[in-house]
Amino acid sequence: MTIxxxxxxxxxxxRGGFRALIDAQPEMTVVGEAADGHxxxxxxxxxxxxxxxxxxxxxxxDGLEATEAITADPRLAxxxxxxxxxxxxxxxxxxxxxxxxxxxxxxxxxxxxxxxAIRTIAAGDALLAPSVTRRLIAQxxxxxxxxxxxxxLAELTPREHEVLQxxxxxxxxxxxxxxxxxxxxxxxxxxxxxxxKLRARDRVQLVVLAYQTGLVSP
Numbered sequence: 001m002t003i004x005x006x007x008x009x010x011x012x013x014x015r016g017g018f019r020a021l022i023d024a025q026p027e028m029t030v031v032g033e034a035a036d037g038h039x040x041x042x043x044x045x046x047x048x049x050x051x052x053x054x055x056x057x058x059x060x061x062d063g064l065e066a067t068e069a070i071t072a073d074p075r076l077a078x079x080x081x082x083x084x085x086x087x088x089x090x091x092x093x094x095x096x097x098x099x100x101x102x103x104x105x106x107x108x109x110x111x112x113x114x115x116x117a118i119r120t121i122a123a124g125d126a127l128l129a130p131s132v133t134r135r136l137i138a139q140x141x142x143x144x145x146x147x148x149x150x151x152x153l154a155e156l157t158p159r160e161h162e163v164l165q166x167x168x169x170x171x172x173x174x175x176x177x178x179x180x181x182x183x184x185x186x187x188x189x190x191x192x193x194x195x196x197k198l199r200a201r202d203r204v205q206l207v208v209l210a211y212q213t214g215l216v217s218p
Contacts, residue, residue: 001027002027002028002029003027003028003029003050003051003118003119003122004029004031004047004048004049004050004051005022005028005029005030005031005049005050005051005052005053005118006030006031006032006033006034006040006043006044006047006049006051006052006053007019007022007030007032007033007034007053008033008034008035008036008037008039008040008043008052008053008054008055008058008063008066009033009034009035009053009055009058009084010035010036010055010057010058010059012035015033015035018030018053018114019033021111021114021115022053022115022118025115028115028118031043031047031049032044032046032047032049035058035059036058036059036060036061036062037058037060037061037062037063037065037066037069038060038061038066040052040054040058040061040063040066040070041061041066041069041070044070044076044079045073045075045076048075048076048078048079049079050078050079050080050122051079051080051081051082051118051121051122052066052067052070052079052080052081052082053082053084053118054066054067054081054082054083054084054096054101055084055085056083056084056085056096057085057086063083063096064095064096064099067081067083067096067099067100067101068095068099068100071099071100071101071201072099072100080102080103080121080122080201080202081096081100081101081102081103082101082102082103082104082105082117082118082121083096083101083103083104083105084105084106084107085104085105085106085107086106086107086108097204097208098208100201100204100205101204102121102201102202102204103117103120103121103204104204105117121202124202152197152198152199153198153213153215155197156194156197156198159180159190160190160193160194160197161215162180163176163180163187163190163191163194164194164206164210164215165210165215165216166179166180167191167194167203167206167207167210168206168207168210168211168215168216169216170207173187173188173191174187176190176191191203191206194206
């Protein structure tokens, strides 16, 4: 299966570099480019890509606004947003996570890290840069007062609560399986059921939800 990608980056040279890197992969293709959030939204609505590679700091409509618009559009339910930022604790990143971004990656890393992030998100998982995950979650969790727990939280079984806590700790399905002495398939099934019950797009939203509602603390 080919992974289709829209690249949203206001610097033409950087955008061209991303395109060249992505198009060189046999299972990836760039289906659109954008220099600002308006273009990113338009290209996404036109092409319905699997992934939007979204720079946060862009003119006119920034990446945060574009991410919010994409994740709120039911016609784009199959599209995931991978946020790129220069700064480890960019203020916009907190909003992007709340808006439903499926991944967060620092610029300036190795090309292999970007390709791994794209593949991870396309496979239905979520990704936060390991170097900033703990600090990001800690600061995010310390922000506004938590909202009322979603209805689905009460529907979770005790085992699903355990799984959600492990997801919030950044554990993969394999690590969850090891911790709970179950098979990786069983762990994946638990995560899928939690996503359905809490109406979450992906694991990033589960992490955000777990911290917001106080189920786990930094």
